[in-house]
Amino acid sequence: MAQRFSDMFLAFMSKLTSKYSIYLILLAMLVICSLLSPAFFSAKNLSNISRQISITTIISFGMTMLIIAGLIDLAAGSVMALAGILSVAIYKATGSLVIAMVTGIVIGIACNLVSGFVVTRFKTPPFIATLAMMTSARGAALLYTNGQNIYQLDQFVIFGQGDIFGIPTPVIVMVIISLVTWYLLNNTRFGRHLYAIGGNEDAARASGIKVNQTKMTAYAISGAFVGLAGVLFMSRVNAGLPNAGIGFEFDAMTASIIGGTSFSGGVGTAMGTLVGAFIMGFLNNIMNLLGIQSYLQQIIKGGIIVIAVAYDIMSKNKKTASQLGNIEERGKEA
Amino acid sequence: MVDVPLLELRGIEKLFPGVKALSEMSFAVQAGSVHVLCGENGAGKSTLCKIINGIYQPDRGEILINGKPVVLRDPLEARSHKIAMIFQELNFIPEFTVEQNLFLGNEPVNKFGKIDWAAMRRQTVALLEQEGLPYRPDTKLKDLSVSDIQMLEIIKAISYQANILIMDEPTSAISTKEVELLFRKIAQLKSQGVGIVYISHKMDEIFRIADEISVLRDGRLIDTRPASELDIETVIKLMVGRKMESVFPEKKPQAPGPVLLDVQKLSQGKTFRDVSFQLRQGEIVGFAGLMGAGRTEVVRALFGLDEISSGTISIKGQPVTIRNVQDSIEHGVAMLSEDRKRYGIIPVRDVKENMSLSSLERVMGRFGIDHREERKRDTEMSRRLNVKTPSLETLISSLSGGNQQKIVLAKWLLRTPDILLLDEPTRGIDVGAKFEIYKLITELASEGKAVLMISSEMEELIGVCDRIYVMSKGRISGELQRKDFSQENIMKLALIG
Ligand SMILES: Nc1ncnc2c1ncn2[C@@H]1O[C@H](COP(=O)(O)OP(=O)(O)OP(=O)(O)O)[C@@H](O)[C@H]1O
Ligand SMILES: [Mg+2]
Numbered sequence: 001m002a003q004r005f006s007d008m009f010l011a012f013m014s015k016l017t018s019k020y021s022i023y024l025i026l027l028a029m030l031v032i033c034s035l036l037s038p039a040f041f042s043a044k045n046l047s048n049i050s051r052q053i054s055i056t057t058i059i060s061f062g063m064t065m066l067i068i069a070g071l072i073d074l075a076a077g078s079v080m081a082l083a084g085i086l087s088v089a090i091y092k093a094t095g096s097l098v099i100a101m102v103t104g105i106v107i108g109i110a111c112n113l114v115s116g117f118v119v120t121r122f123k124t125p126p127f128i129a130t131l132a133m134m135t136s137a138r139g140a141a142l143l144y145t146n147g148q149n150i151y152q153l154d155q156f157v158i159f160g161q162g163d164i165f166g167i168p169t170p171v172i173v174m175v176i177i178s179l180v181t182w183y184l185l186n187n188t189r190f191g192r193h194l195y196a197i198g199g200n201e202d203a204a205r206a207s208g209i210k211v212n213q214t215k216m217t218a219y220a221i222s223g224a225f226v227g228l229a230g231v232l233f234m235s236r237v238n239a240g241l242p243n244a245g246i247g248f249e250f251d252a253m254t255a256s257i258i259g260g261t262s263f264s265g266g267v268g269t270a271m272g273t274l275v276g277a278f279i280m281g282f283l284n285n286i287m288n289l290l291g292i293q294s295y296l297q298q299i300i301k302g303g304i305i306v307i308a309v310a311y312d313i314m315s316k317n318k319k320t321a322s323q324l325g326n327i328e329e330r331g332k333e334a
Numbered sequence: 335m336v337d338v339p340l341l342e343l344r345g346i347e348k349l350f351p352g353v354k355a356l357s358e359m360s361f362a363v364q365a366g367s368v369h370v371l372c373g374e375n376g377a378g379k380s381t382l383c384k385i386i387n388g389i390y391q392p393d394r395g396e397i398l399i400n401g402k403p404v405v406l407r408d409p410l411e412a413r414s415h416k417i418a419m420i421f422q423e424l425n426f427i428p429e430f431t432v433e434q435n436l437f438l439g440n441e442p443v444n445k446f447g448k449i450d451w452a453a454m455r456r457q458t459v460a461l462l463e464q465e466g467l468p469y470r471p472d473t474k475l476k477d478l479s480v481s482d483i484q485m486l487e488i489i490k491a492i493s494y495q496a497n498i499l500i501m502d503e504p505t506s507a508i509s510t511k512e513v514e515l516l517f518r519k520i521a522q523l524k525s526q527g528v529g530i531v532y533i534s535h536k537m538d539e540i541f542r543i544a545d546e547i548s549v550l551r552d553g554r555l556i557d558t559r560p561a562s563e564l565d566i567e568t569v570i571k572l573m574v575g576r577k578m579e580s581v582f583p584e585k586k587p588q589a590p591g592p593v594l595l596d597v598q599k600l601s602q603g604k605t606f607r608d609v610s611f612q613l614r615q616g617e618i619v620g621f622a623g624l625m626g627a628g629r630t631e632v633v634r635a636l637f638g639l640d641e642i643s644s645g646t647i648s649i650k651g652q653p654v655t656i657r658n659v660q661d662s663i664e665h666g667v668a669m670l671s672e673d674r675k676r677y678g679i680i681p682v683r684d685v686k687e688n689m690s691l692s693s694l695e696r697v698m699g700r701f702g703i704d705h706r707e708e709r710k711r712d713t714e715m716s717r718r719l720n721v722k723t724p725s726l727e728t729l730i731s732s733l734s735g736g737n738q739q740k741i742v743l744a745k746w747l748l749r750t751p752d753i754l755l756l757d758e759p760t761r762g763i764d765v766g767a768k769f770e771i772y773k774l775i776t777e778l779a780s781e782g783k784a785v786l787m788i789s790s791e792m793e794e795l796i797g798v799c800d801r802i803y804v805m806s807k808g809r810i811s812g813e814l815q816r817k818d819f820s821q822e823n824i825m826k827l828a829l830i831g
Contacts (some may be wrong), residue, residue, distance in 0.1 A: 208692050210660060
């Protein structure tokens with residue numbers, strides 16, 4: 001009996017550390033950063049960090065759903081810019097905030113549906129299909145604006161600069177999107193189907209899942225998030241910038257991966273992504289507070305990404321090995 | 335005469351999170367003999383074999399080869415001690431060809447380190463010829479059936495010329511003819527002094543080849559005895575811990591209802607031709623035949639996984655076109671694939687998600703998936719099938735093979751389809767659980783479903799079916815009514831053509 005109890009305790013601990021390791025890392029960072037810089041742990045700074053990460057994090061949630069299903073979206077940054085630009089343009093033409101917002105979201109959805117169509121219909125690898133969309137959407141944004149920034153957005157700025165009870169609007173949107181994603185992944189058939197498709201597409205199809213339709217839906221939802229992010233971004237910088245969002249897709253992927261989403265598909269959570277985004281936010285912030293030179297910062301961030309991806313690949317190898325064995329090792333490692 | 339055993343394990347213990355897979359396990363294999371491991375699903379048989387093959391390291395205990403203690407850190411080290419293993423779960427790369435697979439990790443190279451493709455081809459052709467297997471070396475594995483791949487795995491392991499050969503359920507996917515081939519091979523290896531560890535859930539098979547039998551239960555050794563001192567009943571009793579009254583459930587004879595599935599002159603290129611048969615409500619219909627007879631291909635086509643070239647399918651009297659799995663599911667058809675790994679499980683997800691995948695709409699509450707309802711239903715089903723798992727949140731890939739099979743079967747049973755196509759439903763499942771599955775199938779039939787069942791075990795078909803179609807070389811070579819059921823009659827039809 002005692003033996004059995006200690007076995008159970010060990011199993012419980014290893015489960016705790018592996019399942020919640022990401023939260024432990026976040027906590028550790030919070031403590032370490034607070035010790036490193038007295039300016040770090042203040043309501044103002046934390047609120048600042050939240051605002052800084054909000055826009056890429058909104059994109060990140062869509063990215064997480066795609067990666068879970070074994071897909072990817074390299075066009076997120078460009079589509080965000082295009083959606084933002086067109087939203088700004090519509091606002092200037094109509095003066096309606098609602099129409100502007102809807103336009104941004106619809107453009108995001110439309111672009112991603114095109115990518116999704118190319119992926120599902122022509123069996124193009126998602127990497128290639130969205131790479132093409134990345135170029136085209138950027139081109140469209142630049143073409144429409146003739147490469148010029150759009151200024152004087154008047155009321156439009158309330159999306160990105162406003163706040164509700166002192167919390168910046170983009171942060172509130174981020175929280176809402178995180179809850180939406182959590183709900184989709186945990187409580188809907190769509191969510192379960194995403195995991196199944198990413199985990200084993202053949203088996204998913206043979207289980208009666210409408211694989212293509214699910215993939216299209218995933219692209220559409222992530223497109224909506226990207227469009228929303230575009231509106232918030234242009235509003236926050238108070239300008240329509242056709243060159244906005246370059247590399248945002250990679251920041252979004254980074255948060256996903258740090259948060260435990262696996263590039264081999266079938267694994268990932270909404271909360272993990274949120275935590276991953278905060279970890280990256282804390283890292284950026286503390287490096288700034290400590291006055292680390294910005295080029296050096298990039299190198300450090302690169303290092304962190306390598307570690308995260310290496311971890312991902314290692315646990316993936318464990319998984320392949322686990323058809324022969326070794327899942328238990330993961331607990332020890334974390 | 336006191337022989338030092340070829341291989342000996344002493345006091346082996348192995349822990350996994352939440353399970354003690356093995357404890358105080360001791361076990362020995364003599365040169366030139368076959369030691370059979372028996373036990374229920376999840377008893378620890380595969381774990382024991384993986385320890386011998388260096389995939390797992392024991393937490394306690396020692397391994398001795400020819401009386402000398404050894405440490406086996408990985409399969410390569412095991413191979414250097416002349417240990418080879420045929421795995422229960424087939425591990426292959428679908429895009430690889432037969433020859434690439436045979437020489438995976440062992441490719442012949444020329445003196446510049448470049449793979450010597452010509453030598454590889456020569457050796458492959460020689461090996462295939464020697465073993466009498468009709469495959470082309472450049473066929474991709476994804477185009478082969480599970481049984482073909484199983485045969486390849488067998489000859490691959492044999493080609494390593496090991497002294498200790500472990501076979502983890504090598505016959506779960508192959509039919510009588512190939513089993514005979516394998517048994518002849520085993521006899522030959524024995525005469526060469528090879529020690530063989532053999533796992534199977536097929537009792538008659540066990541008694542044909544075993545010299546010694548060890549029974550495991552819950553990770554413990556219950557007994558080791560010479561096969562001559564045991565019989566099937568005793569082994570089952572040792573395995574399950576109680577006496578099993580019968581192997582097949584009682585069947586109330588009932589008049590079959592209207593035709594649910596009517597298949598006329600179904601053909602698919604060269605794989606099968608003019609296949610016509612009917613499935614009535616309340617019936618369990620068996621499909622017997624040898625490996626490669628086309629049975630799997632027929633049900634795959636019916637389920638919309640492959641295309642047909644001609645023929646008609648009617649469901650409940652209505653002609654239907656089935657272009658994809660979606661179509662057939664909408665018509666109330668479900669299919670359990672023989673290829674569990676490719677079409678059955680989502681390895682990175684847990685037991686509950688795998689089980690629920692095809693019937694989530696049944697547990698939708700007002701706010702999406704009703705987790706409590708789902709858990710209740712899944713718990714009930716896993717209890718019914720006697721699934722051995724630490725929890726419903728355990729990754730399915732960490733369950734024993736037989737328990738994975740139960741989950742995949744549960745997935746379709748939870749859907750309660752009208753027409754259930756089962757391709758080797760009891761593959762790798764222990765005697766006790768088999769009985770439960772037969773009972774479930776029988777119940778489904780008496781509730782008015784129609785069940786089509788492919789099996790390479792003739793007794794199973796004879797035990798549970800109402801009618802049996804026999805296929806041979808892509809055609810239906812005959813149909814047997816219950817009163818004519820016998821292994822001879824089936825074999826006669828299976829060998830026609
Ligand atoms: N990699 C793993 N991680 C966690 N648990 C495992 C792992 N491999 C096996 N187990 C557990 O160890 C126990 C023994 O499993 P094993 O595969 O040895 O059973 P088995 O006797 O081969 O059963 P079967 O007849 O179904 O093949 C099971 O409870 C299983 O869930
Ligand atoms: Mg096993």
